[in-house]
Every structure is written in structure tokens, then in C-alpha cells.
Amino acid sequence: xxxxxxxxxxxxxxxxxxxxxxxxxxxxxxxxxxxxxxxxxxxxxxxxxxxxxxxxxxxxxxxxxxxxxxxxxxxxxxxxxxxxxxxxxxxxxxxxxxxxxxxxxxxxxxxxxxxxxxxxxxxxxxxxxxxxxxxxxxxxxxxxxxxxxxxxxxxxxxxxxxxxxxxxxxxxxxxxxxxxxxxxxxxxxxxxxxxxxxxxxxxxxxxxxxxxxxxxxxxxxxxxxxxxxxxxxxxxxxxxxxxxxxxxxxxxxxxxxxxxxxxxxxxxxxxxxxxxxxxxxxxxxxxxxxxxxxxxxxxxxxxxxxxxxxxxxxxxxxxxxxxxxxxxxxxxxxxxxxxxxxxxxxxxxxxxxxxxxxxxxxxxxxxxxxxxxxxxxxxxxxxxxxxxxxxxxxxxxxxxxxxxxxxxxxxxxxxxxxxxxxxxxxxxxxxxxxxxxxxxxxxxxx
Amino acid sequence: xxxxxxxxxxxxxxxxxxxxxxxxxxxxxxxxxxxxxxxxxxxxxxxxxxxxxxxxxxxxxxxxxxxxxxxxxxxxxxxxxxxxxxxxxxxxxxxxxxxxxxxxxxxxxxxxxxxxxxxxxxxxxxxxxxxxxxxxxxxxxxxxxxxxxxxxxxxxxxxxxxxxxxxxxxxxxxxxxxxxxxxxxxxxxxxxxxxxxxxxxxxxxxxxxxxxxxxxxxxxxxxxxxxxxxxxxxxxxxxxxxxxxxxxxxxxxxxxxxxxxxxxxxxxxxxxxxxxxxxxxxxxxxxxxxxxxxxxxxxxxxxxxxxxxxxxxxxxxxxxxxxxxxxxxxxxxxxxxxxxxxxxxxxxxxxxxxxxxxxxxxxxxxxxxxxxxxxxxxxx
Numbered sequence: 001x002x003x004x005x006x007x008x009x010x011x012x013x014x015x016x017x018x019x020x021x022x023x024x025x026x027x028x029x030x031x032x033x034x035x036x037x038x039x040x041x042x043x044x045x046x047x048x049x050x051x052x053x054x055x056x057x058x059x060x061x062x063x064x065x066x067x068x069x070x071x072x073x074x075x076x077x078x079x080x081x082x083x084x085x086x087x088x089x090x091x092x093x094x095x096x097x098x099x100x101x102x103x104x105x106x107x108x109x110x111x112x113x114x115x116x117x118x119x120x121x122x123x124x125x126x127x128x129x130x131x132x133x134x135x136x137x138x139x140x141x142x143x144x145x146x147x148x149x150x151x152x153x154x155x156x157x158x159x160x161x162x163x164x165x166x167x168x169x170x171x172x173x174x175x176x177x178x179x180x181x182x183x184x185x186x187x188x189x190x191x192x193x194x195x196x197x198x199x200x201x202x203x204x205x206x207x208x209x210x211x212x213x214x215x216x217x218x219x220x221x222x223x224x225x226x227x228x229x230x231x232x233x234x235x236x237x238x239x240x241x242x243x244x245x246x247x248x249x250x251x252x253x254x255x256x257x258x259x260x261x262x263x264x265x266x267x268x269x270x271x272x273x274x275x276x277x278x279x280x281x282x283x284x285x286x287x288x289x290x291x292x293x294x295x296x297x298x299x300x301x302x303x304x305x306x307x308x309x310x311x312x313x314x315x316x317x318x319x320x321x322x323x324x325x326x327x328x329x330x331x332x333x334x335x336x337x338x339x340x341x342x343x344x345x346x347x348x349x350x351x352x353x354x355x356x357x358x359x360x361x362x363x364x365x366x367x368x369x370x371x372x373x374x375x376x377x378x379x380x381x382x383x384x385x386x387x388x389x390x391x392x393x394x395x396x397x398x399x400x401x402x403x404x405x406x407x408x409x410x411x412x413x414x415x416x417x418x419x420x421x422x423x424x425x426x427x428x429x430x431x432x433x434x435x436x437x438x439x440x441x442x443x444x445x446x
Numbered sequence: 447x448x449x450x451x452x453x454x455x456x457x458x459x460x461x462x463x464x465x466x467x468x469x470x471x472x473x474x475x476x477x478x479x480x481x482x483x484x485x486x487x488x489x490x491x492x493x494x495x496x497x498x499x500x501x502x503x504x505x506x507x508x509x510x511x512x513x514x515x516x517x518x519x520x521x522x523x524x525x526x527x528x529x530x531x532x533x534x535x536x537x538x539x540x541x542x543x544x545x546x547x548x549x550x551x552x553x554x555x556x557x558x559x560x561x562x563x564x565x566x567x568x569x570x571x572x573x574x575x576x577x578x579x580x581x582x583x584x585x586x587x588x589x590x591x592x593x594x595x596x597x598x599x600x601x602x603x604x605x606x607x608x609x610x611x612x613x614x615x616x617x618x619x620x621x622x623x624x625x626x627x628x629x630x631x632x633x634x635x636x637x638x639x640x641x642x643x644x645x646x647x648x649x650x651x652x653x654x655x656x657x658x659x660x661x662x663x664x665x666x667x668x669x670x671x672x673x674x675x676x677x678x679x680x681x682x683x684x685x686x687x688x689x690x691x692x693x694x695x696x697x698x699x700x701x702x703x704x705x706x707x708x709x710x711x712x713x714x715x716x717x718x719x720x721x722x723x724x725x726x727x728x729x730x731x732x733x734x735x736x737x738x739x740x741x742x743x744x745x746x747x748x749x750x751x752x753x754x755x756x757x758x759x760x761x762x763x764x765x766x767x768x769x770x771x772x773x774x775x776x777x778x779x780x781x782x783x784x785x786x787x788x789x790x791x792x793x794x795x796x797x798x799x800x801x802x803x804x805x806x807x808x809x810x811x812x813x814x815x816x817x818x819x820x821x822x823x824x825x826x
Binding site for chain 2: 182184186187189194197349354356357358395405408411412414
């Protein structure tokens with residue numbers, strides 16, 4: 001406990017703050033520059049909101065563009081440590097807000113960004129190497145509490161370790177899927193692409209990826225292997241970034257993983273660069289005395305956060321069936337690059353009070369990206385069924401029944417029926433309980 | 447500690463050198479191994495299916511322009527029949543092109559589905575639009591709301607096959623002064639000319655002699671429009687699937703079930719020419735050709751066969767193509783009557799097309815690692 005509140009040099013955390021803020025800026029700029037704000041948040045007429053967060057809606061007009069532009073500016077403020085507490089709080093709120101608008105925008109590294117931003121609100125990262133210190137010199141400290149370093153290490157560790165645990169399954173380890181599928185799709189990759197059709201390569205890379213995820217944190221924590229481990233992190237993420245369309249994930253991990261080095265590594269590096277003797281910052285023996293109650297609350301909050309982060313990725317065990325197939329307990333679990341799903345979805349609608357019937361193809365409401373992701377996600381299929389039922393009610397059909405005709409192919413297996421076609425989804429509730437209308441995976445044998 | 451770091455560094459250097467050497471060895475060995483030429487499939491789809499279709503559409507649109515002029519110069523049964531044939535000759539490649547409605551089909555100046563093919567033509571709206579003192583030309587047409595379906599080839603379909611209320615037949619509308627024959631011809635010529643101009647722009651954008659989108663497509667992997675071969679497969683597969691949904695939902699489903707859950711025959715694609723089933727079949731052929739290829743050109747099927755290992759995905763797709771074609775061919779024309787009199791047959795055709803869609807959007811897409819999406823974004 002005492003170790004968590006021991007003072008440690010601040011330079012590594014300041015670097016972390018700068019890297020994180022710049023990542024926010026780059027991310028917001030990419031979304032604006034590539035037109036993704038319009039495509040993901042402005043154009044779609046329907047959004048898959050999270051259960052309990054249906055009130056989160058995109059801003060009207062140019063609101064979403066302003067939102068992203070402001071978020072980019074705030075990212076730079078965080079990086080520079082300018083009005084840090086307000087900036088990072090707004091970054092957390094604004095980033096999380098856009099993530100809550102539509103489930104189809106969910107990515108593990110966006111979830112990671114939200115979590116880290118939340119943690120950073122409580123960290124005094126503006127007290128060193130910041131414009132806030134320049135504004136108010138009395139803020140300056142060359143040290144920070146050790147828990148700030150350890151909680152970030154823990155969070156990064158969760159990403160790797162749970163991603164590795166999630167890979168301990170047959171598709172990934174035995175069949176090398178979906179890696180084999182993805183590699184075969186990149187045979188035009190410069191220099192080595194022609195090798196990607198080799199039958200053993202997908203499996204070999206899958207096993208290597210799993211070993212990397214499971215062990216890298218240990219090697220990063222152990223000083224003798226730390227530098228090698230970090231270089232491996234760089235190579236791994238550069239390679240996956242070049243091979244797959246995973247956006248900022250590699251950059252974020254490469255930029256933030258140096259937090260595993262000693263807390264004064266930037267100062268040491270700087271001294272080496274300047275070829276001057278390294279001078280360690282003077283650290284107090286203890287943190288300034290604070291209210292014991294405040295410290296106890298802080299400790300309890302940290303413990304609770306850690307417990308939640310350890311439990312959430314394992315919650316799929318509470319649901320029957322294969323999580324790759326039914327995706328119950330899928331999100332917020334660091335299940336990275338595990339599935340290649342494609343399928344077909346349409347809805348048969350009947351009027352319970354007459355013989356009238358309709359067929360609704362989801363393209364009526366969804367763009368291609370939403371459709372592709374919704375087709376493999378039961379919760380989104382249910383949500384869309386509810387939306388269709390509401391649409392029919394608004395057109396005068398008092399009691400519409402909505403049945404999904406859904407077929408899915410997972411990791412190269414034959415396409416099989418995904419949702420029980422006899423279940424009226426309009427009557428099924430949303431929530432966190434098991435969806436017993438998701439049919440079992442019949443084509444498990446490949 | 448420094449000694450340890452030096453040791454670590456040496457180990458890393460040695461490991462890296464070994465890894466590079468190993469990679470070089472593997473790369474060297476790999477060069478001799480047989481591999482599948484995905485570029486040949488893309489080239490086959492581009493030069494063997496897409497460009498011939500676009501060329502045919504372009505030529506047919508010019509011929510329709512001429513045939514419409516000949517008809518208006520001397521309206522009689524023979525010139526009308528020739529103009530109708532020319533219209534059908536346009537619609538066949540136009541419908542086939544729905545299966546590759548990416549790139550040039552979507553650029554603002556072209557927008558094929560909006561400017562050239564917003565169907566079905568609405569006779570009553572067209573009659574109202576041609577009853578005007580204004581000169582009917584391209585400017586006049588584009589001042590109208592495209593959602594009223596008053597220009598493009600569906601409108602030309604009405605003008606060549608339909609007739610205003612009270613007229614004995616189409617020809618009578620062009621010879622009897624009561625039906626504004628001069629304005630009618632002016633409208634017909636403006637419609638065919640306007641559509642032919644857009645088709646010419648569309649053709650120019652695809653053509654290697656023009657803007658060269660075809661070149662970008664067949665050189666996927668090193669072109670700006672298609673940085674990787676996968677981008678080309680994704681684009682084609684996405685529009686093939688979209689074309690199949692259009693057949694199921696719009697061409698057959700809406701006339702069968704409408705918005706009220708009951709048949710809506712007036713929503714068939716070509717109500718005046720009674721060729722709605724042909725239209726569905728032509729659209730289907732576009733998908734069929736891209737998948738199967740031609741005698742001279744490879745299709746998606748060749749790639750699926752290579753990737754499927756011991757599976758039978760390609761066989762499944764071929765069987766479903768055959769079943770869907772049979773179900774569509776089994777529909778008795780005209781579709782406007784079939785949706786009322788033989789709803790089961792129409793439903794069977796929808797189901798058969800959806801079965802093919804299932805195979806393409808399921809097994810094929812996952813086998814080839816294709817996410818058929820046109821909306822960009824990151825993944826993980």
C-alpha cells in the first residue's frame with residue numbers, strides 16, 4: 001500500500017500525458033479529415049445505442065464536427081498540460097460520448113482511450129513539464145505518486161493479457177483463423193505478401209501472437225528483458241499496423257508502453273543525448289500528508305477499478321455458448337482480432353391482427369458498416385428489430401411481429417442460421433441477460 | 447547494470463540479424479512456389495465483364511438517341527418498334543452494371559441510379575411535365591425533381607411503351623394532336639439525350655482512353671483508387687451483394703408486399719414495357735458474370751476455388767446461382783400480374799436470390815476476408 005503512494009520521478013508520466021494528448025489530436029484529425037464524422041455520425045439515420053444510454057444522440061447540424069474539432073484541440077491542451085484537469089475531463093466526456101452514440105463504432109482501443117482518460121482525470125499530470133506549471137509555478141513537482149504509474153501499467157497489462165487469454169481457443173490456435181483468412185487477403189503486401197498463402201503461416205503467426213500477448217507484460221516488467229520487450233512491442237505493432245486496418249491502435253500502444261520503463265527514463269535519455277551526467281530528481285521520502293480518509297477512499301476506488309477491470313473481460317463465462325459466435329460478453333473484454341464474421345440478415349414482419357406481411361432488409365436503416373457489424377451481433381439485431389417494430393407501429397400496424405432471417409459464417413465456416421426465426425424479437429427485451437433465441441453454433445467442425 | 451544492458455543489446459542485435467536472415471531465406475524460397483494470381487481475377491472482372499458492359503451501355507445509349515430521333519422524324523409502327531428495341535438494348539447492360547455500381551457510378555456528375563435510372567417512370571408526372579410552354583431540354587429536365595421519376599431511361603420507357611389516358615396506344619400519342627405529339631417527342635428526345643450524355647460521362651470515367659478508372663481497378667494494389675487488391679474485391683463484392691438485395695427487395699419484394707403488406711403491382715420496375723422480370727434477370731446476370739467470369743476472363747469463382755481448400759463453397763454458390771436463375775426465369779411475365787396471381791412463385795424467386803446472397807455475404811466474404819463495406823473506419 002505504501003509503495004502505491006511513494007513518490008516517483010514525474011518525467012515518464014509527463015511523456016505519457018503528452019503522448020496520450022497527441023494521440024487524441026491525431027485521432028480527432030483523422031476522423032475529420034477522412035470524413036468519418038459524417039459517415040459514422042451524421043449520415044446514418046439509425047444508431048445502435050448502448051442499453052441504458054439511448055439518450056445519447058449525435059449533435060445536430062455541424063455539431064459533431066465541432067465536437068471532434070474541439071476534442072482535437074483539447075487533446076493538444078492535455079499534451080501540453082494546459083488547463084489540464086478541465087481538458088482531460090472534457091476529453092474523457094467528449095470521447096466517451098461519441099463512443100456511446102453507436103455500438104458499431106466500438107473498438108477495443110477506443111475503450112482503452114476512454115478508460116485511460118478517466119484515470120488521468122485523477123492524476124496530477126499537469127504538475128511537471130506543463131504549461132500549467134509555467135502559468136502557476138507553485139504547481140510544480142518533480143515527482144508523482146507511484147500509483148499513477150502502476151495503474152497505467154495495469155491497464156496496458158489488461159489489454160495484452162486478456163487479449164492473450166482470449167486467443168486460447170481452437171479457432172486461433174489450432175486452425176490459425178481468422179489470421180489465415182486475413183493474410184490470404186494481403187498477398188499483394190510488398191516483399192513478403194506472396195508468402196501469405198503458405199498454409200502454415202497463419203497458424204504460426206497466431207501462436208506467436210498469442211505468446212506475445214500472454215508474456216509481453218512480464219518481459220516489460222522485468223528490467224533485464226525490458227528493452228528487448230519494448231523493441232518487440234514496436235516491431236509487433238508496426239507489423240500489425242502495416243498488415244491490418246487497425247488505425248491508431250499500434251501508435252497508441254507504442255507511445256504509451258514506455259510507461260513500463262523506470263519513471264525517470266525521459267530524463268535519463270535526455271542526459272545521454274546531451275552527453276551530460278544524469279542527475280536524479282530530488283524526491284521527498286513521503287507524499288505530503290493528506291487526510292487518511294481521502295487516501296482510504298482513493299485506495300478503495302483504485303481497488304474497485306482493478307476488480308472491475310479483472311472481472312469484466314471474464315463475464316462471458318456467465319453466458320452459455322461460444323463467445324465468438326454469440327458475442328455475449330464480447331465488448332469491453334480486449335477480444336482483439338479474433339473473428340471474421342460475414343452474414344446475411346433480413347426481417348420478416350407480420351401484422352398479428354391480419355394476414356399482412358412484409359420483408360425488411362436492414363439497408364433501409366443502416367449503412368454498410370453498421371450492417372456488416374450488426375449482422376453478427378445479436379444485441380444489435382434485437383435493437384434493430386425493436387426499431388422496425390416501432391416504425392411499423394408509427395405507420396398504423398398496431399401489433400407488428402418481427403422475425404429475423406439471419407445467417408452467419410464465422411472464421412471461414414459454412415454459413416448457418418444464427419437467430420431462431422420463430423421468435424418474435426419485437427417481444428424480446430433488451431438487457432444483459434442471455435439471449436436464448438441465438439441458435440447454437442452448428443458448424444463448429446471446420 | 448550497463449554491462450547487462452550491453453549484453454541485452456547484443457542479444458537483441460543477434461536475434462534481429464537471425465530473424466532478418468531467416469526472413470530473407472523464406473522470401474527467397476517462397477519466390478519459387480506456385481501462387482494464385484489475384485490480379486488476374488481483378489483484370490478478368492474489369493476487362494472481361496465490367497468494361498464490355500460499360501461499352502455496350504454507351505453504344506446502346508447512342509443508338510437509342512438515334513432511334514428516338516428517327517421515330518420522332520417519322521412516327522410509325524416500324525420506327526416505334528426500332529426505338530423500343532433500342533431502349534431494351536440500353537436497359538440490359540444498364541441493369542447488368544448494377545452489380546458494379548462503385549466508382550464512376552457514384553460520382554456526383556454521374557449518379558447513375560438517380561440521374562439515369564430512377565425507376566419506375568411515373569406516367570402521370572411525365573404527362574404533367576411535358577404539358578408545358580417551356581422548351582423541353584436538358585435544363586428543363588434537370589429543373590424537375592428526380593424523385594418524381596420524370597427523366598432517365600425509366601421515363602423513356604413510359605414514353606416508348608406507355609400512353610396517356612384515353613390514347614389508343616403509344617403510337618397514337620405521337621400522331622394525335624390531342625396528346626401533344628410535338629411536346630412528347632421533344633420530351634422523349636430530351637430524356638434520351640440527357641441520359642446518353644450521362645452514360646457518355648460514365649463511360650469516359652471507366653474507359654482507359656478517358657479518365658481510366660478501369661486501369662485503376664485492374665492495377666489494384668498499386669493504384670490510388672485501390673491501394674490493395676483486397677480493396678478491389680471489397681468494392682466488387684459489396685456492389686454484387688447490393689445488386690442482389692435490390693432484386694429481392696425493390697424489384698420483387700416491394701411489388702409483392704408493398705408498404706401496406708399487400709401486393710403493389712404499380713411498383714414493378716418496367717410497368718409499361720412489361721419487362722420487369724427481364725430487368726431482374728439482367729441485374730442478376732451482372733452478378734452471375736462477375737462471379738463465374740467468362741470463357742476468356744477469370745471471375746470471383748476462380749479465387750474462391752483456390753481459397754476453399756477442401757471445402758465446397760464454390761459449388762454451393764454455383765448451385766445457388768443456378769437455382770436463383772431458374773426461379774427468376776420461372777416467373778411469368780408480366781410481373782405486375784404475377785405478384786397478384788402467383789405470389790408463391792415471386793416469393794420463391796426472392797428466397798432463391800436471398801440464398802445466393804447468404805452464400806456470397808457469408809461463406810465467400812469470410813473465406814476471402816472481405817468486409818463488404820463502403821464506409822471507412824478503423825477496425826481491431
